[in-house]
Amino acid sequence: MALAGSLIWLAHSDRVQAQEPSSALIDKSDQIAFPIRSSANNRYLVDADGKPFLMVGDSPQNLIVNLSLADAAEFLANRRNYGVNTLWVNLFCITTKGTCPKDGTTYDGIAPFLTPGDLATPNAAYIQRADDMIKLAEQSGIAVLLDPIETESWLPVLRQNGIEKAFHYGQFLGNRFINRTNIIWLHGNDFQSWRNPTDTALVQAVARGIRSVDATHIHTTELNYWTSGTLDDPSWSGLVDLDAAYSYLPAFAQVSAEYHRADHKPVFLVEGAYEGENNFLVDGGSLLNLRKQEYWTMLSGGSGQLYGSAWSWPLEKGWRSHLDTPGAQQLKVMKNFFALRKWYELRPDEDHKTVTGGYDAIACHAGRTAVWAAHFAALSRFVWAARRIGYIAANGCATxxxxxxxxxVIAYMPTLRPLTVDMARLAAPVIARWFDPTDGSFTDVGSAPIANTGSFTFRAPNQNQAGDEDWVLVLETAGGR
Incomplete structure (x- = not known):
């Protein structure tokens, strides 16, 4: 039943579906002028020409160690084909997960340091290999989130070297890579001990060292799982220009929390569910979970996000056979959808003044409560107890x-249900369509524009092309993109 005074339109599944016009599929935003910086309002990223930069990334963290230059060029070309414009790459591989040699050497035996573990003795051959990889990405129009010494495996090395060496190591890197215009510095990585001031000081010493010689490249940091944002640690505020949300819980909650900070910076989802991985609390990296993550992020104030998969982050033997996955294909669908629209002007409708019904208040509240509780060790049991509505797979919040x-107006609906919209929130009559996030097709709602008065209740077609229930409602005035 519709709400009183509402109109109801049922968009039947046999309605004609269409892609965006073919000319519109040529994404001119792919031409990036490096370096990347924050927008004037600190809400999104822009390139050197001031053009909004929608971060769409992958996470080949072991690229430098496990691939040859020829392999890297092949990987980059493949990812570019999927609309990827950013890669997370660790300068040194994660040695604790068995995905690279324990001493951190490259596949062909190049060690990162002349004296193992001594930050004062970087191996010129290793650094050159890294530089060559980053240059390949630069030539491909791809930004690199470069982690100078990730903290999952290399924090003990920072501790052994101390503050002064860490600072000078940062200076070395800042000078060495100053001319690579496509770098964004990413510090941390599963930085579970960031509340320890000694550990934080060591990681920040590297960042300060880079900044002391390079004022051009921007910085961010990844803190801890289950969920976190860069600015959970206020001591990073003066060192970073970009806020990395990290969450194995519903992404909308952590991204939204970062978006609403008084000292906000552009926020992106640095890590969450990975395709093909069953990380704790994620309930598996299913395609539906990945899509939820993607659209929740973009409709909760996000300026972009990183995708990841069980195969692309370690780049172990057999990686080629897992490049063209459904997750990568649907990432491209998401990228094309938002890149053709004024995504950088979107504001989250968290007070539900636009979509007034059907958003699932319980699920939205549960997701935010789970994220809030996960920041407190004493409340971790609550997160576990609330997993049926707090986890990604079970959460149906429509953002x-x-x-x-x-x-x-754009709304993402994870499950089939009516969505009621206050049409007066639109500036003029609108063309209404349902977008299928699995294949990029559209289903028209009616054959004429819908008036921007009163309430209107929209009902999606039945299951999407993949057999799931998630859809994106798109309401646009003439020229509204």
Whole structure:
């Protein structure tokens, strides 16, 4: 039943579906002028020409160690084909997971340091290999989130070297890579001990060293799982320009928390569910979970996100056979959808003034409560107890965003249900369509524009092309993209 005074339109599944016009599929935003920086309002990233930069990334963390230059060029070309414009790469591989040699050497035996573990003795051959990889990405129009000494495996080395050596190591890197315009410095990585001031000081010493010689490249940091944001640690505020949300819980909650900080910076999802991995609390990296993560992020204030998979992050033997996965294909669908629209003008509808019904208040509240509770060790049991509605797989919160001028409203609905919209929040009559996030097709709602008055209840077609229930409602005025 519709709400009183509402209109109901049922978009039948046999309605004609269409892709975006073919000319629109040529994404001119792919032409990036490096370096990347924050926008004037600190809400998104822009390139050197001031053009909004929608971060769409992958996470080949072991690229430098496990691939040859020829292999890397092949990987980059493949990812570029899927719309990827950013890669997370660790300067030194994660040695604690068995995905590279325990001493951190490259596949062909190049060690990172002349004296093992001594930050004062970087191996020029190793650094050159890294530089060559980053240059390949630069030539391909791909930004590199470069982690100078990730903390999952290399924090003990930082501790052994101390603050002064860490600072000078940062200076060395800042000078060595200053001319690689495509770098964004990413510090941390599963930095579970960031509340320890000694550990934080060591990681920040590297960042300060880089900044002392390089004022061009921007910085961010990944803190801890289950969920965190860069600015959970306020001591990073003056060192970073970009806020990395990290969450194995529903992404909308952590991204939204970062978006609403008084000292906000552009926020992106640095890590969450990975395709093909069953990380704790993620309930598996299913395609539906990945899509939830992607659209929740973009409609909760996110300026972009990184995808990851069980095969692309370690780049172990057999990686080629797992490049063209459904997750990578659907990432491209998401990228094409938002890149063709004014995504950088979207504002989250968290007060539910636009989508007034059907958003699932319980699920939305549960996701935010789970993220809040996960920040407190004493409340971890609550997160576990609330997993049925707090986890990604079980959470059905529908997120919505609207442009300030009322020219566009986008809502992501994880499961089939009616969505009621206050049409007065639109600036003019709108073309309404359902977008299938699994294949990029559209289903029209009616044959004429819908008036921007009163309430209107939208019902999606039945299951999408993949047999799931998630859809994206798109309301656009003429020229509203």
């Amino acid at each position: 919505t965003a609207r442009t300030d001028d009322g020219s566009m």
